[in-house]
Amino acid sequence: MTALLREVIGDVLRRARIEQGRTLREVSDSARVSLGYLSEVERGRKEASSELLGAICGALDVPLSRVLSEAGDELAIEESRAAVSDVATTHIDVSTKVVIPQVVSMAVA
Structure with missing residues (x-):
């Protein structure tokens, strides 16, 4: 699942604060x-x-x-990772044959 924008923005803000050696207070x-x-x-x-x-x-x-730009860059990276992951997990071998049985209706009394 892709991260939420608020989570990524929070990460960017926290990194900036920590890089400056400043406290939350x-x-x-x-x-x-x-x-x-x-x-x-x-x-x-x-x-x-x-x-x-x-x-x-x-x-x-x-x-x-800058905060929004960094957040956008991080989201783009995460989205591309998710897309690669989705492709890898949904790969279907075209040589695989699937037989779908015919639907039979049943009368219920």
Whole structure:
């Protein structure tokens, strides 16, 4: 199953925060977002509004366009993996013969 957009965005935001060596509290204070809500966004449990994403990105000094671009790239990779996996699991050998029995109706009294 493909990841949800909110999960991927949360991963991107968490990576940016950790790369900066900042705590959830520092970013939540700077973004004026509750620590609990920011944690939920990073874990992909809450779908942040565009205003909230803008505030978090501002607090991280990371352009929202970069977060969305990275999230899009990650989703594309995951979708291509899922497509390859689907093809591998649904491969049908064209030389295989399948016999489908004729449907027989039965009268029920």
